[in-house]
Amino acid sequence: MRVALFVTCLTDTFYPATGRAVVRLLERLGCVVEFPFEQTCCGQMHYNTGYPAQAGELARRYRRVFAGYDAVVAPSGSCAAMVREYYPSLLAGADIPPTYELSEFLVDLLGVLDVGAHFPHRVTYHPTCHSLRALGVGDRPTRLLRAVRGLQLYELPQAQSCCGFGGTFAVKNADTSTAMLSDKMHAVASTGADVLTAGDNSCLMHIGGGLSRLRAGVQPVHLAEILASTEEEPWQPATR
Template identity: 50%
Template sequence: MKIALFSTCIGDAMFPDASKATALILARLGHEVVYPEGQTCCGQMHTNSGYQREAAKIVGTYVDAFNDPSIDAIVAPSGSCVTSVRKHNPHVAERYGRAGLAEGAKEVAAKTYDLPEFLVDVEGVTDVGAFFPHKVTYHPSCHGLRMLGLGDRPYQLLQAVEGIELRELENKEECCGFGGTFAIKNSEMSAAMAVDKARHVREAGVEYLTGGDSSCLMNISGVLSRQRSGVRAVHLAEILASTKEHPYSPDSAAYTKEASL
């Protein structure tokens, strides 16, 4: 299959290792991975903040970049961005987009997947040959959990990783407090939610926190870093890309580095 990588803006600007890991996994599975250079933001931040008319132009840019009939699937390491593309963009395009944009947005949305969805549902695999000999807990982000309905797909993938010790996260379904602009508009409430989430992570007694959304990992790891917990955040894709021959390096733990600045 020919697969287009959607890196997302936060991934492209701050956490490119998750996108690189996604491309690596897909290539190892035998797919041709391409990177449409015209891609920018999916429009999620604008849509979620109520600026749908302004988001329509961004949706148009996304459609222009990815609406290529030769592309079989679009894969991103972000449940929240995939949610925006699939659930919101067609609606925004229909209300405020240029002529024909709504149809293009629907076509692109139909073949856009979060990484766990693509691996389990489309590729039909859970064991991608990963090796990660560490204690890990998984945080299911709100969009992936509630909007995409990822269910146990991430857990299936993690449980198949050689050497991993996967530990349960108490109150895992609670939001971490990020929520895009929610963290800015309601900063005190957001901080309290993040502190609660970080406490549960520490109580799990793990070395690493993982998840499918860089924004959530950034938010939680900021607290963990300030608390000097010693727990690092690593994107699910980076764990799945780690092998015995090419293991994950903690020196590239971008979330911890960013959080400590």
């Protein structure tokens, strides 16, 4: 299967290890992975802040750059949801490259749960809003996590509650965002996990930033990095 990685802006800029983990994981599972260098933003920020024309330009670029691939995989439920939910109207019914969030690609297209991962840590999972509500990934991520050797999965209280990030929402509604973040951080801390994972680095950045200020001792780690980790090539904690 010829697969393209849509790395997304935030991951490419701040969390490149996640992009590398996706490639390593998919290649281990037999996929031929390519990285189109002309890719750029999906346009979600533009669309959500009232610039549909500019978002449409980016949608047309996305369609051109990713045309011809069997699948496009994104380590972001948020960006995958933008493509799947809003591109049909922005592109006036034109064909859109088949785009998948990582967990749904692994479970639905490749048909795997045990990806050969090894991650001996206590983990709790936060289902991000777009993956949960827009894409409906359901329990795919937790099914993948339960198949990881050495991993102890702890249920997150009130898991379906938003973390308060929401892109520009956190900037325009800082007080509300902070209150939502506080609830989420307390829920994470109550699990006793030492790793928080999710399918979106944006939410992990938001929650992880709060946890670091509390010195909670919980490391945010993208789902892709957990699934790519093996005994031979284990995940290494961030040093920054």
